[in-house]
Amino acid sequence: MISHPEFNERTTGTEVASFFADQIRGRTILITGVSPKGIGSATALAFASQNPDLLILASRTRPKLEAVRDQISHKHPDTRVELVTLDLSSQQSIRQAVTEINHLTSKLDILINNAAVNAQTRQFTPEGLEMTFGTNHIGVFLFTNLLLPSLLTAASQSSPGATRIVTLSSAGHRLSPIRFSDYNFEGKQVPPEEDHVKPLPGSFAKCTEDGYNGMVTYGQSKTANILFTLYLQRKLAGKGVGAYTLHPGTIQTELGRDQDPSIQEQFHQMELFWKTLDQGCATTLVAALDPALNETKGLYLVDCQMSDPYHWAEDEVAAERLWKLSEKIVGEKFGLED
Template identity: 45%
Template sequence: MTSNATYNQATSGAEVAAAYKSQVTGRNILITGVSPNGIGSAGLEALAAQSPNLITVTGRSVTKVNESIAQAKAAFPEANIRPLIMDLSSIESVRKAAAEFNATSENLDILINNAGVMTIPTRTLSVDGIEMQFATNHVGHYVFTCLILPKLIAAAKNSPKGATRIINVSSYAHVLNPIRFSDHNWEGREVPEEEKGDADMLLFFQENDVSFTKYTAMGAYGQSKTANALFSVELTRRLYEKYGILSLALHPGAINSNLGRHMTTEQIEYWSTKMTDVMFFKSTDQGTSTTLVAALDPKLNDWEKSVGYYLVDCQFSTPKAWAVDEDFGKRLWTLSEEIVGEKFDY
C-alpha cells in the first residue's frame, strides 16, 4: 500500500522527506514534543530541508524547543519554524496553546502528535488528576487535536482527499495493555478480562505484578500507546469521508532517545543487552522515518480500511486487535470527552 516497499527499519527520515518533497514544500506542519536528541527534532530537520511554508513545534521547555529550532535553522537557515510552548499533561496549558495557535493566520496540513512520556515508576497524577502517562500521551493530544481541528478542516478543503493528515506516534508497547475503561486511572479496581493486559509481555518487560489492579509503569505506558492507535482509528472514522482527513498511528522503533528518562539504571542495562536480541535499535533519524511515511506518502491518500491504521518500519503492520477495534475507538472518544468535560462533535 505504501509507495516504496523497500523502505524498512534502516530507512532515514531525511530520505523519506526528500522522496516526498512535493508533500512538504509550501505546506504547514505541526510537531508536538520536540526536544534535542529526540525523534521530534529529527523529523523537524528532515522536513525543514524540503521547504515547508511553516513548521510549528511544541514542547514544555522553552530552552529545549529553542535549542531544537536553532539546530534546524543552523542547517536550513531559510526554514520558517515557530515555537509553541505547551505542557500536554495540563489541560489548561493545552487550551492556552491551542488558542494561541488558532489565532495565527495559517491553516494546518499535517499534525504529528509525537510527544510522550514513558515508564514513570510510581503512579503519578497530572494537575487534572489523570494518570500521568495517559494524561500526556493521550488526553493532552486529544484535547489539542480537537481544538485545532478547524485549521485542518480548512486546509483539507484545498487539498486532495487524504493529503491532510493527523499522525499519532504509538508504540509496540501497545501490546502490553488495552484501555482500562473500568479503571483508566489505575485506582486499584478490578477490570474485566478484555481490559487486562498481556501478562507474558509485561513479565518480559520486567513488570512482576500482573494482577492488573495495581499500577505498573509499563502497563500504564501500554494503555497510553493503545490510546494513540485507537485515537487514529476514531479520527479516521469521523474525518476521512466527511472532510478528507486521514489519521494513522505507528511504532517508530526502539530508539536511544530521551523518552526513557524515567527508566532505572537496571532497566536501561536490560534494554541495552537482552532487548538487542529482539529489537533493531534505531538512530533518531531512522526513528522518524515511519512517522514521515505516514505523514507524507501520497499513495496513502487513497487509504482503505483493509490496509489498516498502523505502520511499523515504514510499512503497514497488524497490531493487537484491541488497538484498532472501532468500538473501542468510539468508547475511548467518549471516555476522553468525559475526562475533559467537553464534547467534540466532528
C-alpha cells in the same frame, strides 16, 4: 502498500522527506514533543529540509525548543520556525497553546503528535488523571480536537487525504488494552478483557510499592493512541483528513530517562537493532506524506510499511467507547458524529 516497498527499518527521515518533497513544500506543519535528543527534533529537521511554509514546534521546555530551532536555522536558514510552549499533561496549557497556534496560522496541513511520557512512579496531571494516560492520550485527544478547525480549513484547500494527523504509538500497546474500569490505575478490579498481558516479560512486571506499573500504563496509553486514530480515520475520511499511527522503532531517547536500569536492559534483550534519531522519524514521515496511503485502508505503520496492531487496538466499539470517555474527561464534545 506504500509508494516505496524498499523502505525499511534503516530508512531515514531525511531520505523520506527528499522522496516526498512536493508534499512538504509550502505547507504548514506542527510537531509536538520536540527536544534536541528526541525523534521530534529529527522529524523537524527532516521536514525543514524541503521548504515548508511554516514549521511550528511545540513542547514543554522553551530552551530545548530554541536549541532545535537553532539547529534548523543553521542547516535550513530559509525555513520559518515558530515555537509554542505546550504541556500536554495540563488542559489549561493545551488550550493556551492552541490559542497561540491559531494566531500563527488559520490552516494546518500536517499535525504530528510526537510527544509522550513514560512515568515510572505514580504521578497525576493537574486534573487528577494518571500522568501517562492523561498526557499521552487525553492531552493528545484535546489538543488534536481543538486544532481540527485549522486542519479542516487546510483540507478544504488540498487534495483529499493530503491533510494528515499522525499520532505516534508504540509496539508497547501490546502490553495492555484500555482499562475502562480503572483507566487511572487505582487498583480497581477489571474484567479479563481489560487486563494487561500476563505474565509481563521480565522487568516489565516490576511495580512500585503502591502497585503502580509504568509499563502497563504506558501500554494502555499507546493502545489509546491507536484507537483514537481509528476513530478519527473513520470520522474524517469524508472530510479530506487522513489519520495514521505508528511504532517508530526502538530508539535511545529521553523518553526512557527515568526508567529502571533493569527495564532498559529488558529492552536491549528484546530488540537487537536500535535506530538512530533520523531512522526513528522515518515512519512518521511516511505516515505524514505518502500519497499512496490515501488508497489503502491501513491504520498502523512499522518500519515505514503498513502493519497490523494487536487485536484490542483495532476494535471499533472500544474506539467509540474511548472517544466518549475522553469527551467526558475533558468536559467537551467535538461533534464528529456521522
